[in-house]
Amino acid sequence: MNFFLQLVVTGFALGMVYALIAIGFVIILKCSEVFNIAQGHFVLIGGYLGYTFLVPLGLPIWAALGMAIATAIIMGLAIERLVLRPLLGEPVLAIIMVTIALSTILGGLATLLWGAEYKAYHGLLPTITLKIGTISIPSESLIGLIVSVICVVLLMLLFRYTKIGLAMRATAEDLAVVQSVGIKATTVYAVSWVIACVVGVIGGILLGGVSGANMELAEVGLKAFAVVLLGGVNSIGGAIVAGIILGMLENVAAGYLDPLLPGGGLAKVFPFIVMIIVLIFRPYGLFGLTRIERI
Amino acid sequence: MGLRWGTFQENYAQDMAIFRTRLDWGMLFTFLIFLFACPLFSSDRILTILTMMGIAVISVHGLNILTGYCGQISIGHAGFMAVGGYTSAILCAKLGLPFWAALPCGALAAGMAGLIFGLPSLKIKGFYLIMATIAAHFIIIWTIIQLRSITGGPDGLSVPKPTIGGIVLSSKANYFYLVMVITCLATLLAKNIVRTRAGRAFIAIRDNDLAAEVMGISLWSYKLQAFFIGCVYAGVAGSLLIHYFSFASTDQFPFFDSVWYLGMLIVGGMGSTTGAIFGAVALKLLDELVTMVGPILSAAVAPQAAASLALISHGLIIIIFLIFEPRGLHHRWEMIKAYFRLWPFSHEVLE
Secondary structure (H helix, E strand, O other): OHHHHHHHHHHHHHHHHHHHHHHHHHHHHHHHOOOOOOHHHHHHHHHHHHHHHHOOOOOOHHHHHHHHHHHHHHHHHHHHHHHHHHHOOOOHHHHHHHHHHHHHHHHHHHHHHHOOOOEOOOOOOOOOOEEEOOEEEOHHHHHHHHHHHHHHHHHHHHHHHOHHHHHHHHHHHOHHHHHHOOOOHHHHHHHHHHHHHHHHHHHHHHHHHHHOEOHHHHHHHHHHHHHHHHHOOOOHHHHHHHHHHHHHHHHHHHHHHOOOOOOOOHHHHHHHHHHHHHHHHOOOOOOOOOOOOOO | OOOOOOOOOOOHHHHHOOOOOHHHHHHHHHHHHHHHHHHHHOOHHHHHHHHHHHHHHHHHHHHHHHHHHOOOOOOOHHHHHHHHHHHHHHHHHOOOOOHHHHHHHHHHHHHHHHHHHHHHHHOOOOHHHHHHHHHHHHHHHHHHHHOHHHHOHHHOEEOOOOEEOOEEOOOHHHHHHHHHHHHHHHHHHHHHHOOOHHHHHHHHHHHOHHHHHHOOOOHHHHHHHHHHHHHHHHHHHHHHHHHHHOEEOHHHOOHHHHHHHHHHHHHHOOOOHHHHHHHHHHHHHHHHHHHHHHHHHHHHOOOOHHHHHHHHHHHHHHHHHHHHOOOHHHHHHHHHHHHHHOOOOOOOOOO
């Protein structure tokens, strides 16, 4: 029982980070109807950026976080302007292939700049220990949980109370209306990419703090897709709920089944099994809108 | 596209023919003779490259029917190749079946896998289907690794050299002939599949699946047919790949290849048999260029430059084609042909 609870609690914290990364995906999808396959590679870049600012440059954690976010903002703006804007209004395959190509380029850049090596910065994040009953929550998980919750709350406030947030929600609702009242859709797209990059990079730093930065961080993006599909692609709340569910399920399934299966690695394929099951039985996820098509 | 001057078509058969004029036939035979004479004057390295190109062409033909014609985007093609490859490898290595019998079995197994993972396509499309096929790739590879007693798991599986009618295909030239014959047949078949009733149904489904269904095209049947055909092609390509190395390993079917086959299709031009060939050949050439330039760059800049050059160049080429040449090399080729058709008096405006 204790083992089970331990798995659930760490899974919950991990799931919150997944949810944060998935939110970046959902925001881009809602605002500009682009399925961003490169979301996982933002996480990868984030993990390595965290290493660069913390270890070789030796910045304090807050400065490092600020620098990483600044880099993410520049990255988001550049990607939107150079890659996505020329393809406005193209069919879904073109958009998806361009984001896949983007992901390989980001992977290539990470290889070039950091040599695709394992870079650890374990223990550089602040430590907090918490014990509930007999379950001790690892410090990294707790930090991940806290930061993710802060980010999600900040995003909610952005959408609720700022002008650009309102513009983004309106664009998600109806592009033509937004354009007719003089809101620049391209600004909204740019902001959505910036937000996606920033949450991806923050997620990368959090995950990098747990397990170090390496090329496998990009695979978190695939887990984020499972989260998004489970929650419904156009629901931010759904992404949070599904992120937590998936994080816990994954941890519990890996904890109990990995010793039974030769070769292990169930955690790696688990999101895909969830994906297929969701796609077959409930293609629009738990909270997604069912799309009605007309000729 | 129009015809050469002085060419007339007097009946339906002539109008539908793939090779219409004597010039077409002449060019075809010149090309085939040149192709099959390659082993006489090329080195082993060039033969290897050509063999790999042939295998890629077969695979991309399958993807072209599935994605280019039927519009069902699949990023799990390497996974289906793995199914075909492993099936024929296991039949050869464990059951001692001859190569010529194992190859169709592998193709059939890949087709079956395609049917299973094509099932979601009945309910979902676009991004959802892409995610389902990505999932298919990883689930297939994971299953292969788990079935260690049959597939050898992570250690791989050695396969005896393929023999056909007593001839052991051990030399590069022999295998080159095998692959090229199959590639030519596969190309002919692919070109003809899309001219059948099923091919026209695929195009209707791609352009608007709801409208196609209203017209009486059974989506259920034709989408699954497209998956089956596409994956059979993948299975053949996978078998040829594994038998070429006489060794089966999941490393031969990385996820990146699944993406890369789609990239070949985009570079070549979707929905065109010629485009599939152009794309596969062009991107395999790019691969070779990267392998040649990579070590030089590694020595000059940093040891990891070669690996990153491969990734960045692959990504860049896809982005560049999507932005500047979305209809692919096939379209460019048609433009060039149209230009020279009336040269030097071309004043015709092309659509």
